[in-house]
Amino acid sequence: MDLWWLLWISLLFLVPFILMEISSGFKFHFKLVYYCAMCLLLSALAAPMCLLTNGGRTVNNMRIISRVVRTLKYFFGVRFEVKGLENFQIDGPCVIISNHQSILDMMGLMEILPDRCVQIAKKELMYAGSVGLITYLGGVIYINRKRTSDAKSIMAAVAQAMISDNLKVWIYPEGTRNNSGDLLPFKKGAFHLALQAQVPIIPVVYSSLTSFYNQKKNLFTGGTVKVEILPKIDTSGLTENDITDLTERCHQTMRQVFFRLSNKPYESNGQSNCAQ
Numbered sequence: 561m562d563l564w565w566l567l568w569i570s571l572l573f574l575v576p577f578i579l580m581e582i583s584s585g586f587k588f589h590f591k592l593v594y595y596c597a598m599c600l601l602l603s604a605l606a607a608p609m610c611l612l613t614n615g616g617r618t619v620n621n622m623r624i625i626s627r628v629v630r631t632l633k634y635f636f637g638v639r640f641e642v643k644g645l646e647n648f649q650i651d652g653p654c655v656i657i658s659n660h661q662s663i664l665d666m667m668g669l670m671e672i673l674p675d676r677c678v679q680i681a682k683k684e685l686m687y688a689g690s691v692g693l694i695t696y697l698g699g700v701i702y703i704n705r706k707r708t709s710d711a712k713s714i715m716a717a718v719a720q721a722m723i724s725d726n727l728k729v730w731i732y733p734e735g736t737r738n739n740s741g742d743l744l745p746f747k748k749g750a751f752h753l754a755l756q757a758q759v760p761i762i763p764v765v766y767s768s769l770t771s772f773y774n775q776k777k778n779l780f781t782g783g784t785v786k787v788e789i790l791p792k793i794d795t796s797g798l799t800e801n802d803i804t805d806l807t808e809r810c811h812q813t814m815r816q817v818f819f820r821l822s823n824k825p826y827e828s829n830g831q832s833n834c835a836q
């Protein structure tokens with residue numbers, strides 16, 4: 561008899577808990593699927609608009625893409641508080657670096673995307689159905705992260721194109737999505753590119769999404785993302801020998817801003833910030 565009571569009482573507590581877990585998990589995954597479906601749908605709608613307006617693969621399509629992607633935030637209750645937009649007002653090309661937390665970053669990217677700006681992306685994105693097509697039409701540059709030598713030669717060609725076509729290039733120097741509440745060490749490609757093209761670097765920092773988007777906690781509600789565009793960092797006169805210093809300087813500056821925007825106390829990590 562005692563055993564039955566124990567079973568009933570445990571069920572009384574366990575069933576709502578399991579249901580809550582299932583439903584919040586369901587809600588999280590449902591919202592993620594909904595986000596991907598919206599990206600696929602909007603890309604499928606934007607692709608003909610790009611083709612009809614600009615004919616094919618060109619950075620001019622980014623204007624259409626960013627306008628369309630900017631509508632996404634209303635569906636997901638995400639808002640952006642942007643500071644420092646004036647720092648994008650520079651003549652000519654530059655390398656823009658920013659932190660990368662999740663696929664939701666596409667909204668933050670398109671919210672402030674300056675004119676004539678293409679992104680560097682992993683080549684797998686090319687195969688993401690209509691999203692792959694829209695990235696192709698927008699002029700996104702694909703790299704194979706597993707082959708450093710290929711990535712380097714593509715980046716060298718990009719350095720030339722930046723100058724000849726007056727392009728800004730957006731790179732996520734962490735090289736992958738990172739929702740840990742800190743920045744990963746930076747890869748060096750962005751800094752080589754800036755030096756090769758002899759163009760300035762503009763760091764952009766997005767506050768942590770973890771308060772409203774957290775994969776570990778199955779959390780995806782609405783919230784505000786603080787964005788800060790920092791003043792440009794000049795690279796003129798720097799050489800290959802300065803790459804590590806430059807990388808560390810940018811990482812440290814962005815990390816400080818990231819902690820400030822995320823309302824977290826700054827923690828010095830006391831180790832090299834460059835990916836080895």
Ligand SMILES: CCCCCCCCCCCCCCCCC(=O)SCCNC(=O)CCNC(=O)[C@H](O)C(C)(C)COP(=O)(O)OP(=O)(O)OC[C@H]1O[C@@H](n2cnc3c(N)ncnc32)[C@H](O)[C@@H]1OP(=O)(O)O
Pocket residue numbers: 599600602603606625628629660666679680681682685691694695698700703704705708711712715716731732733734735736737746747748749750752753803835836
């Ligand atoms: C309409 C609705 C649409 C809805 C959908 C929305 C679509 C919107 C469209 C926008 C699309 C945006 C897409 C964004 C996608 C974001 C991503 O895919 S992030 C992942 C891909 N990006 C990156 O990986 C960029 C950052 N990575 C690097 O820069 C890397 O350095 C690397 C070039 C990939 C090389 O990788 P790895 O070998 O792992 O890196 P390192 O440790 O840094 O370098 C090793 C070694 O090589 C030297 N080196 C690196 N780069 C160069 C270079 N360019 N030239 C010369 N040498 C280089 C480096 O110095 C290291 O040597 P060392 O001796 O140790 O110093």
Ligand SMILES: CCCCCCCC/C=C\CCCCCCCC(=O)OC[C@@H](O)COP(=O)(O)O
Pocket residue numbers: 595596597599600660662663664665666682685687688689690691735736737738
């Ligand atoms: C017919 C084929 C159908 C394919 C279906 C593909 C489903 C995907 C659909 C929509 C995805 C929308 C994502 C928007 C663009 C996201 C860009 C992005 O954030 O890429 C991640 C990349 O930065 C780093 O990747 P990793 O963290 O290293 O991994």
